[in-house]
Structures are given as structure tokens and as C-alpha cells.
Amino acid sequence: MPAAPLPEIVVVAGIIPDGDDRLCLSRRPEHKHQGGLWEFPGGKVEPGEPLERALARELHEELGLEEVRSRPFLTVRHRYPDLHVTLHFREVTAFTGEPHGREGQPVEWVPRSGLSARAFPAANRPVAVALQLPPEWVIPPETLDEAQVIAGLSRLDPARQGVYLRGWSDRPAVAAACRARGLRFWIRDDAGAARREGAFGLHLSGEGLTRAERDGAPGFDGLLSVACHDAAQIERAMALGADMATLSPVRATPTHPEAVPLGWEGFADLIAGNPLVFYALGGVGPDDLTTARAHGAYGVAGIRGFWPACVDL
Numbered sequence: 129m130p131a132a133p134l135p136e137i138v139v140v141a142g143i144i145p146d147g148d149d150r151l152c153l154s155r156r157p158e159h160k161h162q163g164g165l166w167e168f169p170g171g172k173v174e175p176g177e178p179l180e181r182a183l184a185r186e187l188h189e190e191l192g193l194e195e196v197r198s199r200p201f202l203t204v205r206h207r208y209p210d211l212h213v214t215l216h217f218r219e220v221t222a223f224t225g226e227p228h229g230r231e232g233q234p235v236e237w238v239p240r241s242g243l244s245a246r247a248f249p250a251a252n253r254p255v256a257v258a259l260q261l262p263p264e265w266v267i268p269p270e271t272l273d274e275a276q277v278i279a280g281l282s283r284l285d286p287a288r289q290g291v292y293l294r295g296w297s298d299r300p301a302v303a304a305a306c307r308a309r310g311l312r313f314w315i316r317d318d319a320g321a322a323r324r325e326g327a328f329g330l331h332l333s334g335e336g337l338t339r340a341e342r343d344g345a346p347g348f349d350g351l352l353s354v355a356c357h358d359a360a361q362i363e364r365a366m367a368l369g370a371d372m373a374t375l376s377p378v379r380a381t382p383t384h385p386e387a388v389p390l391g392w393e394g395f396a397d398l399i400a401g402n403p404l405v406f407y408a409l410g411g412v413g414p415d416d417l418t419t420a421r422a423h424g425a426y427g428v429a430g431i432r433g434f435w436p437a438c439v440d441l
């Protein structure tokens with residue numbers, strides 16, 4: 129007899145900040161699925177219920193919060209052995225009341241830096257990665273000179289923007305400018321340079337990916353990222369243990385005129401169900417963040433529109 133299909137549930141969960149760089153967590157009751165683990169408060173979405181309303185209802189029932197407003201943060205699909213779950217994590221932007229465990233569950237404000245010490249359900253791994261990441265990934269133009277790049281870096285916002293030093297990975301002065309500004313930055317392909325420069329991440333190009341597959345995963349403790357353009361590359365990035373990826377091109381772009389754009393629907397189809405954190409790249413700008421999140425990405429990446437002095441690119 130064929131096995132019965134596993135139950136599929138849709139869940140909404142809130143990332144609730146307190147304005148002091150802490151997030152509200154609760155502990156799942158022992159008798160429930162994934163019992164005893166810490167979670168972002170939330171619960172099952174009712175059929176036809178809009179996600180923002182579902183989260184407001186759950187946070188009222190579980191924590192006693194009122195007037196909850198939220199926006200998309202990250203969508204994760206995960207297959208537990210006994211359950212398939214689609215988790216819509218949302219960033220809570222406003223609420224009233226002080227969260228307390230109305231169902232007897234422990235509730236705590238936890239500093240972001242303390243999140244890695246908590247045990248979460250396996251589905252939460254991409255959220256733990258995304259919580260360390262800026263929503264914008266800025267690529268300094270290669271048409272500028274080093275002094276212009278350094279001047280541009282000093283105008284980026286470290287809270288919102290990270291930097292991929294695509295054409296600038298072998299320039300210690302550029303890495304130093306990122307550090308001085310407190311910007312998280314990624315080095316291209318060279319794990320040794322990433323270690324030396326204290327990069328936040330290592331981003332593998334197609335060539336870097338092939339080399340890492342041949343020689344073994346690069347020895348680097350920071351985040352591992354891969355440039356992807358299709359389903360096969362996403363598979364390879366996951367097999368290598370990557371944390372995040374760029375997927376491109378979403379739209380036509382003058383830097384890669386030959387590449388066929390994925391479009392937002394094609395983008396969403398490719399990333400659905402993959403436990404990587406994705407940035408949409410190629411013809412997108414900071415204003416596309418809401419659209420990108422609605423299609424499963426966490427962030428947006430690019431040169432044009434992101435770089436402060438890029439008017440004449």
C-alpha cells in the first residue's frame with residue numbers, strides 16, 4: 129500500500145524586535161512538534177487568512193500583543209520526517225503590549241548575538257543566516273578607480289548594506305575601507321584573502337564553485353555564498369554547504385546582455401523549497417526589495433541604483 133502523504137501546514141511566525149537589538153523568542157511546549165526548542169512566536173495560518181492578519185491573531189493568542197503590523201522577512205519550506213511545513217517569517221514593525229506567555233510557555237527577549245546559542249527547529253536555519261545579513265548587497269562598479277570606490281564605500285549604510293568586492297577582492301585598501309565603515313563584505317573566490325581581510329563572506333563565482341568542488345570546501349569560517357543562474361547551480365551550492373546565493377539575472381541588464389532574464393516568476397520557481405538565503409540580482413534596485421521578498425528572496429543585489437555615486441555608470 130502506498131504510504132499516506134505527509135501532512136502539509138502553512139505557518140506564520142514573527143521576528144519581533146524590541147528596539148534594543150533583542151528579539152522575542154518563545155519555547156515550544158514539550159508535547160508539541162519540535163517540543164522544547166526555541167521558536168519565533170506564531171502558528172498555523174487558517175484557510176484563506178491573510179498572513180499579516182494570521183500573525184496578529186497568533187501573537188495576540190500566544191503573547192497578548194495588540195495592533196501587530198508586520199512585513200515579509202523570509203519564506204522557508206521544510207520537510208520534517210513527519211510533516212511538510214511552509215513557514216512565512218515576518219518582521220514585526222509595530223505592536224502594543226508586553227509579550228508574555230499566555231499559554232504558559234517561556235518567553236524571552238534574546239540579544240541577536242545570543243541567538244546561535246539557542247536550539248531552534250531545523251527549518252529555522254535560513255532565518256538564522258538571514259538575521260545576520262543586510263537586505264541590500266552592493267557591488268562597487270569596476271569602471272571607477274580605487275579612490276572613488278573608497279569614497280563611495282564611506283557613504284554606504286552598514287545597517288542596510290553589505291558589499292561584494294567583485295572586482296576589488298585583491299585590493300587591501302578597499303577591504304580596509306569596508307572595515308573602517310563597519311560594512312560586512314564578501315571576497316570573490318579567494319578563501320585565503322577572505323580570511324586575511326576578515327571578510328564576512330566568501331562568494332564563489334562559477335569558476336570558484338567548480339574549484340571548490342574539485343579541491344574540497346574552502347577553509348573559511350564566515351558565510352559561504354555562491355553565484356547561481358539555474359537549478360543545477362543551486363543544487364551544487366547546497367551540496368557544498370553554502371549559506372546563501374545570488375540568483376541572476378532577474379531582469380535584462382546591460383552588463384550581461386546575452387543572459388536570458390528569469391523574470392520574478394522564474395526566480396520564485398527556482399528558489400522555492402531551497403534552504404539557502406537568496407539575493408535577487410540583475411536589473412533590480414533597492415526599490416525592488418518588497419517584490420523580491422514576495423518572490424522568496426531575502427535581499428536585492430546590484431551595482432546600479434545601489435552605489436551612491438553611480439549616476440553616470
Ligand SMILES: Nc1nc2c([nH]c(=O)n2[C@@H]2O[C@H](COP(=O)(O)OP(=O)(O)OP(=O)(O)O)[C@@H](O)[C@H]2O)c(=O)[nH]1
Pocket residue numbers: 139140141160161162166167168169170171172173211213215249250251252
Ligand atoms: N511558530 C513557529 N513554528 C515553527 C518555527 N520553526 C518551525 O519549524 N516551526 C514549526 O511550525 C509548526 C507550527 O505549528 P504550531 O503547532 O505551533 O501551530 P499552532 O500554534 O497553530 O498550534 P496548535 O494548532 O497545535 O495549537 C510546527 O510544526 C513547528 O515545529 C518557528 O520559528 N516558529
